[in-house]
Amino acid sequence: MSALRAVQQQFQDYLLRPERVSGPETVAGASPAERRRRLDIYAEAYRMRLIEVLEGDFPAVKGALGASAFARIASRYVASHPSRSPSLRWYGRDFPAFLLDDAAPRSEAIVELARFEWLQGEVFDAPDAESLPAQALGEVPPERWPGLVLEPHPAVQRARFRYATPRTWSAVMAGDGARFETAPADWLLWRAGLDVHWRSLGPDESWAFEAMCGSVPFEALCAGLCRWHDGDAAAEAAVSMLARWLADGVIRAIRS
């Protein structure tokens, strides 16, 4: 092991566990206390930087928990989750799951809020792709409708929440405080222009959207919707959903 590597490992150990190790012996200083004071600038900056990243990625979780409770939980996450990525963009990926293990009160609802915030980030900078224009459906010949398969836009996400989490998020971000109402539903998140949008899905549309993402042809989609709609109404519901998806810009392509 080179001398440089040994110094770097000792330096990094200090940043990760400043209370347990003393840092590289070759750090210059008039006294051990002065060396520690200088190394602590790096150790504190490391901790604060990562906490700031979590604050930026999970503003509503911070708002719901309060700044000091969030800082305590974020500190524990930082202590147990060293970054391994060149970019801080991905540092908070495991934070929602970490919240589940944490002893925070209302942790299940908080975890959902964190999942929702992380999903917004995933939609925000997902790959670019043109959405299919609304008139595209009109260009499909009738005989090709039964075999029609849709391809979702890469920025689309679907999530199931037990609480009214997106509404809680909006309330917290507006400064109205967090209320965690139980309201199980599926939600669709997508990007329109450059901004992230979302809306709730009824059980029929949620099933249909998942089927669509799984390349289920339109004919089978209509058959499946008979669980919620009688006869011709199922086909009408399917067409109506398709039109809405196209208007929202969540469809990338139609194949048949």
Add this chain to the structure above:
Amino acid sequence: MTSESARSFLGFGLGLRPQHYEAVLSEETGVDWFEAVTENYLVPGGKPLHYLESVRSRFPVVLHGVSLSIAGTDPIDFGYLDEVKALARWVEPAWISDHLCWTGVDGRNMHDLLPFPHTEQTLRHVAARVEAVQDHLGRPLMLENVSSYVSFADSAMSEAEFLRELAQRTDCLLLLDVNNVHVSAVNHDFDARGYIDRLPARSVWQIHLAGHSRQGEMLIDTHDAPVPEPVWALYEHAARRLGPVSTMIERDDDIPSLQVLAAELDRARRIALPLWERNVA
């Protein structure tokens, strides 16, 4: 490649920040060019890449990374470099820079610009890595001096001497952060002007200006305040010594409006242009 006559002069620029995206594209500010933080654009798509594309179509852009870890002892992350290379392919930056530092070992990233001893051994180590990176990117790498709060008893040369040797051995370019020189000079009690005088002028292609904060007797490189008077004075010295070098203000926190930063940038113009009037049309 690094002769003074070949040095590109982009004028006076700013760090590209998300809160300024719309203003950069819609307001007349007189800012000549922008520096984009590489890692902020290593994402699949969406708003960051949209605005970077819009900005690069109207202004010269340079890429400034924070994760290369050129002085690190883990293997060079060629996967990361491939991402940088792919980004550079469409951004077409005037140059690509990072920092003379390491950022972590054993696969970890401390997301900080960490110091190391300046010895012949570490110089050889860093020079070999610079050459490997330059070969991979197919272009010169530009390296910036960082602020530091610790030094090492076994350092055998100053950071300026280290940079000078590194530039001579590898033909890499240098990014002089004047604030970082000032911060380190105060923290380690060395002569900031002497530091700048020891740099090879022909290798310095970019200058950063920034502010800092004080913590007891130490200065901390926070980049969250206007450029202070000692840094302006040191910039004047650097401008006189180095000749026309693309100069920008790097503000990372407590970011004011684009117009406020553009007005601050005008002070750099007022300081440097009279010194460079024979060189800059």
